[in-house]
Amino acid sequence: MDLGAASTGAGEYAELLEFDMDMDGFASNWAYCDRVSTYFARMISHNRSDSLLYSNLFSSALNExxxxxxxxHAPSGRFVCSVARKAASERIVLTVPVDARTAEFYRGAVRVLNEGDVASRYHNALFTDGPLQPNIGLLELAVDYAARFSIEPADGNAIRLIADLKLEESDA
Known part of the structure; x- marks a missing residue:
């Protein structure tokens, strides 16, 4: 764990926690999503004004x-999840191994999230017939948590999906 500045253009964000594992290992068990999000939430919520509420909100957002x-994700590669903080904001950076199709999904999803009228898009995605769109979780975060998303290339065949969250008001 590095307590210095987050490594991905985070500026004044201070890195709180990071894990790095092989994508094959992470993708071998759906329960890892819940376990990792719960652990991260407990570790970073202790100094928030309502640590239990904050932990629940952060865990839900990270789990999505x-x-x-x-x-x-691509069939193999390294998966990295890091969380950094600046005042009342958390920055989650996911370095995801991708192939061409998966990279296009993430680029397209972030483009849609930044085009505006996300609430309407989310509502339409929820109430259409058929299977849910693969970006439904990202839409939910943008609407319910006012998450701001960006994407950037990473080393190798990977992208960095960046989500900025503000789950409580700052006193500053």
Missing amino acids: LLETVYRL
Whole structure:
């Protein structure tokens, strides 16, 4: 664990926690999404004004991101999840191994999330017939948690999906 600045353009964000594992290992068990999100939430919530509420909100948000990665990733590579903080904001950076199809999914999903009218898109995605869209979890985070998303290339065949969350108001 490095307590310095987050390594991905986070500026003043201080890295709190990071895990790095082989994608094959992470994708071998759906329960890892819940376990990792619960652990991270407990570790970073202790100094929030309502640590239990914050832990629950953060765990739910991170779990949505991890479930998206669980479903959409390249067959192999390194998966990294890090959390950094700046005041009342958390930055989750997921380095996801991708192939061409998966990279296009993530680029397209972030483009949609930044085009506006996300609430309407989320509502339409929830109430359409057929299977849910693969970006439904990201839409939910944008609507319910006001998450801001960006994407950048990473070393090798990977992308960095960046989600900025503000789950409580700052006193500053």
